[in-house]
Amino acid sequence: MLLLLAAAAIGLLQRRDDEPTASPDPREPRSSTSTEPTPEPTPTSTATVTETATESATDPEPEPAPAAGSAEEAVATYYGLLPEDTEGAWAYLGEGARADAGGYDDFAGFWQTISDVSVEGTDVDGDTVTVELVYNGGESETRQLQVTESGDxxxxxxxLGPV
Known part of the structure; x- marks a missing residue:
């Protein structure tokens, strides 16, 4: 019995060694149908593979930080662009907020479900803006957003999520 378990474990380990170490992003199209084995990645190509796998093919190009006079104004402008101008609003998000949104595809998909959003009030405490929102003319929510000065x-x- 122990010999059978040992043989099964060795078989599984050998099968795992044959599998690729980085799983490709399912949203990325496959670029090659070649059956030739791919060479082992070098340390520099591993970083490239990782970066490519985590980026969405439809993410808009990074843009310079929007010019807004204050943190409150930036948050109000951001929500003022939504839901129609998701690319413009995306420019107001830093890396952490973009990750929170699940990437541009998820972000744009969420905003397609909203017909209207309005800012009913804001409050600033240091680098945190608390914003009162009304969705689709009736559903309200209060969210906290961390803001950072960037350029101008x-x-x-x-x-930071709902309050």
Whole structure:
């Protein structure tokens, strides 16, 4: 019995060694149908593979931080662009907030489900803006957003969630 378990474990380990170490992003198209074995990645190509796998093929190009006079103004402008201009609003998000949104595809997909959003009020405490929102003319929510000065303006660096 022990010999059978040992043989099965060795078989599984050998099968795992044959599998690729990085799983490709399912949203990325496959670029090759070649059956030739791919060479083992070098340390520099591993970084490239990782970066490519984590980026969405439809993410808009990074833009400079928007020019907004204050953190409150940046948050109000961000929500003022939504839901129609998801690319413009995306420019107001830093890396952390973009990750919180699940990438551009998820971000744009969420905003397609919203017909209208309005800012009913904001409050700033240091680098945190608390914003009162009304969705689709009736559903309200209060969210906290962390903001960061960037260049001549402000970006939303992290979505801290509902209050």
């Amino acid at each position: 303006g402000w970006i939303i660096s992290d979505d």
